[in-house]
Amino acid sequence: MHVIKVRSHQREELVEFTDQVEEKLKEAGAGEGVCFLYVQHTTAGLTVNENADPDVPRDMLHALRTLIPQHGMGFRHGEENSDAHIKASLVGTSVSIPFKDGKLLLGRWQGVFLCEFDGGRERQVIMMLR
Amino acid sequence: MHVIKVRSHQREELVEFTDQVEEKLKEAGAGEGVCFLYVQHTTAGLTVNENADPDVPRDMLHALRTLIPQHGMGFRHGEENSDAHIKASLVGTSVSIPFKDGKLLLGRWQGVFLCEFDGGRERQVIMMLR
Amino acid sequence: MHVIKVRSHQREELVEFTDQVEEKLKEAGAGEGVCFLYVQHTTAGLTVNENADPDVPRDMLHALRTLIPQHGMGFRHGEENSDAHIKASLVGTSVSIPFKDGKLLLGRWQGVFLCEFDGGRERQVIMMLR
Numbered sequence: 001m002h003v004i005k006v007r008s009h010q011r012e013e014l015v016e017f018t019d020q021v022e023e024k025l026k027e028a029g030a031g032e033g034v035c036f037l038y039v040q041h042t043t044a045g046l047t048v049n050e051n052a053d054p055d056v057p058r059d060m061l062h063a064l065r066t067l068i069p070q071h072g073m074g075f076r077h078g079e080e081n082s083d084a085h086i087k088a089s090l091v092g093t094s095v096s097i098p099f100k101d102g103k104l105l106l107g108r109w110q111g112v113f114l115c116e117f118d119g120g121r122e123r124q125v126i127m128m129l130r
Numbered sequence: 131m132h133v134i135k136v137r138s139h140q141r142e143e144l145v146e147f148t149d150q151v152e153e154k155l156k157e158a159g160a161g162e163g164v165c166f167l168y169v170q171h172t173t174a175g176l177t178v179n180e181n182a183d184p185d186v187p188r189d190m191l192h193a194l195r196t197l198i199p200q201h202g203m204g205f206r207h208g209e210e211n212s213d214a215h216i217k218a219s220l221v222g223t224s225v226s227i228p229f230k231d232g233k234l235l236l237g238r239w240q241g242v243f244l245c246e247f248d249g250g251r252e253r254q255v256i257m258m259l260r
Numbered sequence: 261m262h263v264i265k266v267r268s269h270q271r272e273e274l275v276e277f278t279d280q281v282e283e284k285l286k287e288a289g290a291g292e293g294v295c296f297l298y299v300q301h302t303t304a305g306l307t308v309n310e311n312a313d314p315d316v317p318r319d320m321l322h323a324l325r326t327l328i329p330q331h332g333m334g335f336r337h338g339e340e341n342s343d344a345h346i347k348a349s350l351v352g353t354s355v356s357i358p359f360k361d362g363k364l365l366l367g368r369w370q371g372v373f374l375c376e377f378d379g380g381r382e383r384q385v386i387m388m389l390r
Contacts, residue, residue, distance in 0.1 A: 001162060001230060032261060034296050034388050036164050038228050040237030042180040047349040050302040059335045059342035060349060063328055068193055075189045082189035089177040089190060093240075094226045096354045098298050098386045100261060105386050107300030110353075126228045126235050128164050130260050130390050131292060131360060166294050168358050170367030172310040198323055205319045212319040219307040219320060223370075224356045256358045256365050258294050260390050 002028070002127040004037075008119035012065065014047075014057035015114045018106070021127065026102055028129055035104060036128040038094045043084035043118035045091035046125070051111025064090070064117075084117035091115050099129075132158070132257040134167075138249035142195065144177075144187035145244045148236070151257065156232055158259055165234060166258040168224045173214035173248035175221035176255070181241025194220070194247075214247035221245045229259075262288070262387040264297075268379035272325065274307075274317035275374045278366070281387065286362055288389055295364060296388045298354045303344035303378035305351035306385070311371025324350070324377075344377035351375045359389075 002024045006017045025035060039046050050056040068083045075082035095112065098105045104112075114123055132154045136147045155165060169176050180186040198213045205212035225242065228235045236242075244253055262284045266277045285295060299306050310316040328343045335342035355372065358365045364372075374383055 001228065032388075034390055036226055036228065038226065038235070040235065040240065042178075042186075042237065042239045048302075048353045049345055049349050053337055053339075055335075055337040056302075056342065056345050059333075059337050060346050062335070063333055063342070063346045066333060067197060067327060073189075073193055073196060075185075075192070077183055077185040077189050082186065082193070085179055085186050086190050086193045089179050089221055091349055092222055092225075092352055093178045095352075096226060096296055096298065096356060098261065098296065098388045105261075105298070105300065107302065107384075109302045110300065124237075128162075128228045130164055131358065131365075166356055166358065168356065168365070170365065170370065172308075172316075172367065172369045197327060203319075203323055203326060205315075205322070207313055207315040207319050212316065212323070215309055215316050216320050216323045219309050219351055222352055222355075223308045226356060254367075258292075258358045260294055 004125040004127055006114040006123045006125060008116035008121055010120055012061045013116040013119060016051050016111045017114055018111045021112055024127055030129045032100045034130050035097045035099050038126045040124050043081055043088055044123050045088040045093055045115040046095045047091045047113050047115055048095055048110050050109045052109055081118045087117045134255040134257055136244040136253045136255055138246035138251055140250055142191045143246040146181050146241045147244060148241045151242055154257055160259045162230045164260050165227045165229050168256045170254050173211055173218055174253050175218040175223055175245040176225045177221045177243050177245055178225055178240050180239045182239055211248045217247045264385040264387055266374040266383045266385060268376035268381055270380055272321045273376040273379060276311050276371045277374060278371045281372055284387055285359060290389045292360045294390050295357045295359050298386045300384050303341055303348055304383050305348040305353055305375040306355045307351045307373050307375055308355055308370050310369045312369055341378045347377045
């Protein structure tokens with residue numbers, strides 16, 4: 001089991017942390033298997049998507065904000081972050097990525113992102129190799 | 131392999147079953163690993179989210195119903211539950227949660243929910259520890 | 261580790277490939293465990309949903325297209341496929357399905373689908389058994 005800390009700086013932000021995962025994977029010396037990442041929070045998620053053009057994460061946050069705005073949907077939860085809880089469940093709290101020869105089997109354009117929906121904060125991600 | 135039965139009572143409902151998962155985990159006597167939960171249905175999903183304020187699940191179902199209403203989007207599937215199939219794929223049919231010392235590594239506010247979108251029914255969840 | 265190729269023929273299409281997964285699973289001779297499927301692309305996803313009525317996948321693509329159209333949301337990413345990236349993160353890049361006696365523990369109506377959002381193309385799916 002490994003713990004990865006990821007820091008966000010804005011209310012909504014996609015923070016790539018592929019390098020931190022690759023580093024832990026290298027340290028662990030594991031050959032082939034599945035890398036599980038799990039975020040221990042209810043207003044943040046994890047996803048794999050394009051890390052080349054920063055407009056991709058920007059467009060994703062923009063679309064999610066358009067569909068599920070912070071205010072105006074008649075939410076009752078008193079902390080004004082129901083939108084963040086919902087977005088977290090839509091992208092999901094975990095990702096599973098295969099690895100081989102100690103490296104993640106990511107596609108050419110793929111990176112691993114923390115999806116921050118109620119930041120900025122430090123978030124904790126649990127990593128398990130199996 | 132373990133089987134968990136979860137009962138819903140309304141068409142749309144988030145039913146927490148964290149205790150059932152923790153109980154099976156304890157019975158299994160497993161130390162550290164990943165707990166996989168998988169729902170064998172196409173109109174229900176699984177998610178991890180806040181279990182403290184019941185307004186969070188309520189707001190989630192409300193937002194999903196607003197975005198994807200049961201009627202009015204021109205659905206063709208004859209069973210009047212296309213909305214349920216779509217919501218199931220959006221939240222997903224499985225969750226993966228790490229565990230250590232025989233306990234789920236959930237965050238402080240996290241619980242495990244069956245997302246019922248076409249109930250009330252008894253739903254079957256498969257659990258595997260790895 | 262196994263590699264599965266899935267071919268799509270339209271920009272948006274749900275392509276079932278349950279048979280290919282079952283075949284690889286049989287070849288591998290594995291008894292009980294979890295089957296991980298991971299798509300190495302950023303404009304396609306994976307999901308489990310109903311494979312009986314083709315109107316279910318049709319309605320799913322229709323609803324996603326209604327919520328997140330290719331044009332008109334003010335996307336900045338220059339390749340005119342931001343909608344595809346977003347849909348991929350909503351359905352997710354991986355699925356985890358338990359198996360026993362060398363067969364996927366799918367529910368009665370469940371099939372495994374590649375969710376193509378920017379095709380037609382050949383897509384690569386990595387399969388790991390654990």
